[in-house]
Amino acid sequence: MKGKASRQGIHFRPHFKSHNSAEVAKWFEEAGTDAITVSSVTMASYFAAQGWKDITIAFPLNIREIDKINLLAGQVKLNLLIEHSETISFLVEKLKFPAGFFIKIDTGYNRTGISPNRTDLIDQILHIASIRKDLFFKGFLTHSGQTYQASGRTEISRIHKQSTVILRELKNYYKILFPDLWLSIGDTPSCSVAEDFEGIDEIRPGNFVYYDLMQVQIGSCDYRDIAVVVACPVVAKHQERMEIVIYGGAVHLSKEFLNDQNGTRIFGMITEFHESGWSEPVKNVWLASLSQEHGIISSPNSEFFDKATVGDLILILPVHSCLTANILEDQIII
Amino acid sequence: MKGKASRQGIHFRPHFKSHNSAEVAKWFEEAGTDAITVSSVTMASYFAAQGWKDITIAFPLNIREIDKINLLAGQVKLNLLIEHSETISFLVEKLKFPAGFFIKIDTGYNRTGISPNRTDLIDQILHIASIRKDLFFKGFLTHSGQTYQASGRTEISRIHKQSTVILRELKNYYKILFPDLWLSIGDTPSCSVAEDFEGIDEIRPGNFVYYDLMQVQIGSCDYRDIAVVVACPVVAKHQERMEIVIYGGAVHLSKEFLNDQNGTRIFGMITEFHESGWSEPVKNVWLASLSQEHGIISSPNSEFFDKATVGDLILILPVHSCLTANILEDQIII
Numbered sequence: 001m002k003g004k005a006s007r008q009g010i011h012f013r014p015h016f017k018s019h020n021s022a023e024v025a026k027w028f029e030e031a032g033t034d035a036i037t038v039s040s041v042t043m044a045s046y047f048a049a050q051g052w053k054d055i056t057i058a059f060p061l062n063i064r065e066i067d068k069i070n071l072l073a074g075q076v077k078l079n080l081l082i083e084h085s086e087t088i089s090f091l092v093e094k095l096k097f098p099a100g101f102f103i104k105i106d107t108g109y110n111r112t113g114i115s116p117n118r119t120d121l122i123d124q125i126l127h128i129a130s131i132r133k134d135l136f137f138k139g140f141l142t143h144s145g146q147t148y149q150a151s152g153r154t155e156i157s158r159i160h161k162q163s164t165v166i167l168r169e170l171k172n173y174y175k176i177l178f179p180d181l182w183l184s185i186g187d188t189p190s191c192s193v194a195e196d197f198e199g200i201d202e203i204r205p206g207n208f209v210y211y212d213l214m215q216v217q218i219g220s221c222d223y224r225d226i227a228v229v230v231a232c233p234v235v236a237k238h239q240e241r242m243e244i245v246i247y248g249g250a251v252h253l254s255k256e257f258l259n260d261q262n263g264t265r266i267f268g269m270i271t272e273f274h275e276s277g278w279s280e281p282v283k284n285v286w287l288a289s290l291s292q293e294h295g296i297i298s299s300p301n302s303e304f305f306d307k308a309t310v311g312d313l314i315l316i317l318p319v320h321s322c323l324t325a326n327i328l329e330d331q332i333i334i
Numbered sequence: 335m336k337g338k339a340s341r342q343g344i345h346f347r348p349h350f351k352s353h354n355s356a357e358v359a360k361w362f363e364e365a366g367t368d369a370i371t372v373s374s375v376t377m378a379s380y381f382a383a384q385g386w387k388d389i390t391i392a393f394p395l396n397i398r399e400i401d402k403i404n405l406l407a408g409q410v411k412l413n414l415l416i417e418h419s420e421t422i423s424f425l426v427e428k429l430k431f432p433a434g435f436f437i438k439i440d441t442g443y444n445r446t447g448i449s450p451n452r453t454d455l456i457d458q459i460l461h462i463a464s465i466r467k468d469l470f471f472k473g474f475l476t477h478s479g480q481t482y483q484a485s486g487r488t489e490i491s492r493i494h495k496q497s498t499v500i501l502r503e504l505k506n507y508y509k510i511l512f513p514d515l516w517l518s519i520g521d522t523p524s525c526s527v528a529e530d531f532e533g534i535d536e537i538r539p540g541n542f543v544y545y546d547l548m549q550v551q552i553g554s555c556d557y558r559d560i561a562v563v564v565a566c567p568v569v570a571k572h573q574e575r576m577e578i579v580i581y582g583g584a585v586h587l588s589k590e591f592l593n594d595q596n597g598t599r600i601f602g603m604i605t606e607f608h609e610s611g612w613s614e615p616v617k618n619v620w621l622a623s624l625s626q627e628h629g630i631i632s633s634p635n636s637e638f639f640d641k642a643t644v645g646d647l648i649l650i651l652p653v654h655s656c657l658t659a660n661i662l663e664d665q666i667i668i
Contacts, residue, residue, distance in 0.1 A: 017626060039627045040581075059627055060569035062581050063645040083570050086644045111628060112570050112579050145625065235394035236417050236446050245446050247374075247396050251660050255589045291479065292351060292656055293373045293393055294445060310420045311397040322626055326585050327661070 001191060001208050002031055008197045013037050013056060015186065015206025018322045020329060022050050024209065037186070037204040041065045041072070048076050057081060058141065058186065058204060060104065060112055063090045073097035079138055083114050085121070088128045091135065098134035102141035102184060105170065107163035109145040116166045119173065126177075139182035139201070140170050147189035152219040160190040168199040192220040212321035213269055217258055223280050229271060229315040230324060232295060234308050242299050244308050248316060249293040254323035265289070268316040270297065270304075278315060287316055335525065335542050336365055342531045347371050347390060349520065349540025352656045354663060356384050358543065371520070371538040375399045375406070382410050391415060392475065392520065392538060394438065394446055397424045407431035413472055417448050419455070422462045425469065432468035436475035436518060439504065441497035443479040450500045453507065460511075473516030473535070474504055481523035486553040494524040502533040526554040544655035547603055551592055557614050563605060563649040564658060566629060568642050576633050578642050582650060583627040588657035599623070602650040604631065604638070612649060621650055 005012035014028060015037040025036075025047060035054040038044045044055050045068060055072070056079035072078050079100040082088050088101070103122055106113030114121050129135050144163045150156045167183045174181055185191070186204035192215075197203070210228040211221045232248030257265045268287035271278040284301035297314065299305040308314065318324040339346035348362060349371040359370075359381060369388040372378045378389050379402060389406070390413035406412050413434040416422050422435070437456055440447030448455050463469050478497045484490045501517045508515055519525070520538035526549075531537070544562040545555045566582030591599045602621035605612040618635035631648065633639040642648065652658040 059581070060579060062567050062569050064567050064647075084644055087569075090645075110575065111623075111625065111630060112572075115574070233396045233398050235396050235421075238446075240449070241444065245394060247393070250588065250590075250657055254584065255657070256584075289445075291445065292660070296445060310418055311424075313398075323584055323589070326626070 001203075001205055002033065004191070005203055008200075010197055010200055011035070011182075011202040013054075013184070013202055013204050014209070015039070015058065015204050016047060017043060017326075018206035018209050019325055020046075021325070022046075025050060025052070037206065041068045044072055044076075044078070048072055053077055055079070056102070056141075056184075056204070058102075058143070060084075061087050061091065063087060066090070066094050069099075070094070070096040073099045081141060082125055082129075083112060085124045085128055088125045092128055092132050095132070095135060098136070100136040100138040101129065102138050102182075105140045105142045105167065107142045107144055107166045108159070109143060111143075111145060113142060116170055122170075122174075137178060137181065139178075139184060140167055141184040141186070141204075142167060143186045144190055145187055147187045148214070148218060150189060150218050153193045156189045156193045156219060160185075160194045161196070163190070164196075164198065164200060171199060188215065189218050189220045207322055210321035210325065212324075213258060213266070213317055213319045214256070223317075224277075226317050226321075228321050228325065229278060229317055230268075230328065231313040231315055234310050234312045234314060236310065237305070237308060239305075242302070242305050243288075244297040244299055244305065244314070246287075246295040246297060246314055246316075247293065248290075248295040248314075250290045251292055252324070252328060253287075253290060253295070253316065253318055254320060254327060255290055256318075256320040256323055258319055260286075266319065267295070268318055271315045271317050273315065281317060335537075335539055336367065338525075339537055342534075344531055344534055345369070345516075345536040347388075347518070347536055347538050348543070349373070349392065349538050350381060351377060351660075352540035352543050353659055354380070355659070356380075359384060359386070371540065375402045378406055378410075378412070382406055387411060389413070390436070390475075390518075390538070392436075392477070394418075395421045395425065397421060397428075400424070400428050403433075404428070404430045407433045415475060416459055416463075417446060419458045419462055422459045426462055426466050429466070429469060432470070434470040434472040435463065436472050436516075439474045439476045439501065441476045441478055441500045442493070443477060445477075445479055447476060450504055456504075456508075471512060471515065473512075473518060474501055475518040475520070475538075476501060477520045478524055479521055481521045482548070482552060484523060484552050487527045490523045490527045490553060494519075494528045495530070497524070498530070498532065498534060505533060522549065523552050523554045541656055544659065546655035546658075547592060547600070547651055547653045548590070557651075558611075560651050560655075562655050562659065563612060563651055564602075564662065565647040565649055568644050568646045568648060569628075570644065571639070571642060573639075576636070576639050577622075578631040578633055578639065578648070580629040580631060580648055580650075581627065582629040582648075584624045585626055586658070586662060587621075587624060587629070587650065587652055588654060588661060589624060590652075590654040590657055592653055594620075600653065601629070602652055605649045605651050607649065615651060 104113035182201035188207040191205035232246040236245035269281035438447040516535035518536040522541040525539035566580035570579035603615035622632040
């Protein structure tokens, strides 16, 4: 991903929420990354304590955390995310150190951000911010999360194109007043699939560090790109239902699921170790349900069922690696 | 719940997985509870370290954790859960201290446990266990988790009756060889609704400590019984969609959801503080979607929408309090 950003001549600011790990962060550092994205003030503080000096908190500013934000702004090069005049007014009044800010633009995901045709709201924010000379307008930031609902590379590319067209128009509109403003995009599907980043200054993908079954289904990656499994012990087997019970539940994997082409809920798929890594998902076997600590694997595949023994470890490819990694950060299961 | 157990003359062994908190555990201790249920060896070790001396791990024995199990068996009165001859053989060979065990019976939930008509499998386990005089057969344990799919008190009562009939038949069958064997049941819906516990020796409910929206939907409790909310800051508002964005996502609440009568997914409902506690759910407002850190509240209720201001705290009643409490155990959000 870093190579792709370099080839395109754009800044690489990976999102660290997907791993939230000081160790994985070191791999990025060794590869030359020096700027990061996080999704909470807590996460920013964590990575600041590890020595990261250039951090964007890509989450609408929570004014209740102003004290921690001020601490951070005194320590690192901090960028905040704004989409309301109330928030920027608060910041103008309370910020104690220099900071940058992006304005969040909604390019079609409809989760957060200002609609791009509401330049009146954007102008209002910029006007309020201009009171402070140490509060820098960095540019426009979006997260085209609608790509997470896409069904294939063509749809991802179409969404990416729409988003970048919208952002470029905004840049053109504001470039006389702000000639150095940046456009920052983030979603892993677009960053994985797209080749045309015209006008874009920065990418912030996160999930790509592990990928997962959802990204395979969307079309961002292939199974062999998934870089995380959860090893779960077999604790019971039920021949009459061809089910294997594992110690691995919602508190380990999260309750995220996919629907396969028959509408069956898939909470994870199963892979096996090979010399060169792990296999493609085992056919005709899937993680069919999760309760708090239990997982139930359906295995009409009798060869797999027969081989599984109480005490074995079964390797689960997660549906959404960000949630799984978040939950398992501090846990070791043996 | 403790009062109900006392009145019925049955043993109360609450499940601590729902709170997993030393502080909440103290409330139970102060109310005279001295025996507990947990769902993992890790949780057993945690509560053993807090001084709890009588612990049932109501999860099929994970043989890979035998070293930690031996440590515990040397410290507390420990009960384990068995449903396979391989597991009991392993235990007979490796257990270093006295312990009790329950045999898990599947009374219709079809998740784990031995089918009650497979007395051949039960006999096999009892035969293997009899080699060790310090491995005590305590009785039969079930979790009628199918009550979590029930739609009302009548269905809960019907499931409870079916389960207890099955268990009593097993007790009758084995009482000559094991006159002191216990029957232990667990699910919160049955324990909340049922009044007939004939033949049952122990209840192990957990969720009742907080209850949640799922339990209201099932019929276990009323809204005013829910004893946990998550306070989430408002970070953005979108008038055109009547949506409020909160800092409160899947990593705080879990992705568990309910479907309302129209099939709308509900990830949480909203309550408000009153002098005497919190209100019934605010009408025409619900937590409509969750991403990793964001929650989106749909508020066709314009009075509620207009009142909400960036920086306010909104109180979310969770769908599944066990998962929410598990995730938020060590986190404070301000």
